Amino acid sequence: MKTILVTGGSGYKGSVLIPKLLKKYKVISIDTEWFGKNLKSHPNLRIINLDIRNISKISMRNVDCIIHLASIANDTMSELDKNLSWEISALSTQLLLEKAIKDGVKRFIYASSGSVYGIKKEKKVIETLSLKPISLYNKAKMCTERIIQSYKDKIEIFIVRPATVCGYSPRMRFDISVNALTINALTKKKIIVFGGSQIRPNIHIDDITDLYLFLIKTRKKFTGIYNAGFENISIKSMAKIIQKKLKCKIKIIRDFTDPRSYRLDSSKLTKIGFKPKKGINNAIEDIIKMFNDGYIKDEPINHSVKWLKKVIKKKNI
Numbered sequence: 001m002k003t004i005l006v007t008g009g010s011g012y013k014g015s016v017l018i019p020k021l022l023k024k025y026k027v028i029s030i031d032t033e034w035f036g037k038n039l040k041s042h043p044n045l046r047i048i049n050l051d052i053r054n055i056s057k058i059s060m061r062n063v064d065c066i067i068h069l070a071s072i073a074n075d076t077m078s079e080l081d082k083n084l085s086w087e088i089s090a091l092s093t094q095l096l097l098e099k100a101i102k103d104g105v106k107r108f109i110y111a112s113s114g115s116v117y118g119i120k121k122e123k124k125v126i127e128t129l130s131l132k133p134i135s136l137y138n139k140a141k142m143c144t145e146r147i148i149q150s151y152k153d154k155i156e157i158f159i160v161r162p163a164t165v166c167g168y169s170p171r172m173r174f175d176i177s178v179n180a181l182t183i184n185a186l187t188k189k190k191i192i193v194f195g196g197s198q199i200r201p202n203i204h205i206d207d208i209t210d211l212y213l214f215l216i217k218t219r220k221k222f223t224g225i226y227n228a229g230f231e232n233i234s235i236k237s238m239a240k241i242i243q244k245k246l247k248c249k250i251k252i253i254r255d256f257t258d259p260r261s262y263r264l265d266s267s268k269l270t271k272i273g274f275k276p277k278k279g280i281n282n283a284i285e286d287i288i289k290m291f292n293d294g295y296i297k298d299e300p301i302n303h304s305v306k307w308l309k310k311v312i313k314k315k316n317i
């Protein structure tokens with residue numbers, strides 16, 4: 001049985017991905033657990049509470065593939081401690097790759113971000129367009145991609161540029177667009193939209209996690225960079241979809257300019273055989289159901305920025 005090492009395994013994506021991986025593989029999860037312990041124990045799962053800045057301590061001799069998710073995972077969080085963000089994103093990834101290559105790991109899958117493109121007017125933002133990252137988060141992702149690519153003659157590399165993810169996870173995030181708007185509609189009966197015309201691509205949590213599984217088995221000749229986003233819609237349109245399901249009010253703050261506006265084209269990915277199965281509608285319905293059934297509450301730990309600020313202070317990171 002192959003072994004997959006997942007960094008950030010207790011995070012929003014990791015805690016949905018790992019139960020799926022465990023149906024086929026042995027899994028090692030490495031995470032600082034800043035947002036809690038979100039994985040159930042399993043005979044084929046080894047959970048290691050470790051900061052990836054110390055990754056050199058871990059043996060990867062039996063690891064076949066690494067799925068690298070650990071990072072400070074949005075714009076505002078990355079600004080809390082700029083040095084920490086660079087260290088975790090860029091430097092730790094370099095340490096991780098050095099160790100992986102030394103220990104004979106064959107494949108490396110990296111969660112970059114679709115936001116590396118910055119502001120793009122093109123209707124089809126494809127992988128070969130220039131990158132103009134505008135925040136520290138996007139810049140760190142771009143530089144980390146380049147570090148990873150410099151190792152491509154030594155390890156098989158897949159770089160994924162995901163859209164904003166939506167839907168339910170054991171580690172719920174309410175700092176990302178569809179999830180944030182839905183929880184506001186559920187708890188406050190009101191959605192506040194800042195600007196609203198900015199276009200954002202989206203991907204369902206089941207599709208992004210299925211994609212990582214797909215890439216473990218994808219043929220070596222397809223290594224490279226892939227966009228992963230399937231519904232490019234405005235924030236205002238997202239709010240309207242939610243309003244139809246929850247009958248809430250929408251308040252639009254018009255004098256607000258959010259420069260982050262782009263559409264992803266993911267046909268390179270669909271050409272190698274990956275097909276998404278879900279979308280924004282499913283994500284909203286899942287969140288509503290989990291909220292009504294009592295599995296989700298609007299708690300401080302789900303608001304990543306404020307929570308991480310406290311964690312950094314408390315743990316003196």
Ligand SMILES: NC(=O)c1ccc[n+]([C@@H]2O[C@H](COP(=O)([O-])OP(=O)(O)OC[C@H]3O[C@@H](n4cnc5c(N)ncnc54)[C@H](O)[C@@H]3O)[C@@H](O)[C@H]2O)c1
Pocket residue numbers: 007008009010011012013014030031032033034035050051052053068069070071072073074088111112113114161162163164165166171173176304
């Ligand atoms: N969720 C999205 O919409 C989205 C979109 C595009 C890209 N991404 C990228 O996907 C990855 C996973 O995102 P997520 O939504 O699961 O975020 P998340 O914040 O829920 O998960 C990240 C996990 O990494 C862990 N972590 C952070 N620094 C660490 C360190 N130094 N050592 C060990 N563990 C550490 C955290 O404790 C957390 O559990 C991130 O790299 C993110 O930038 C996410």
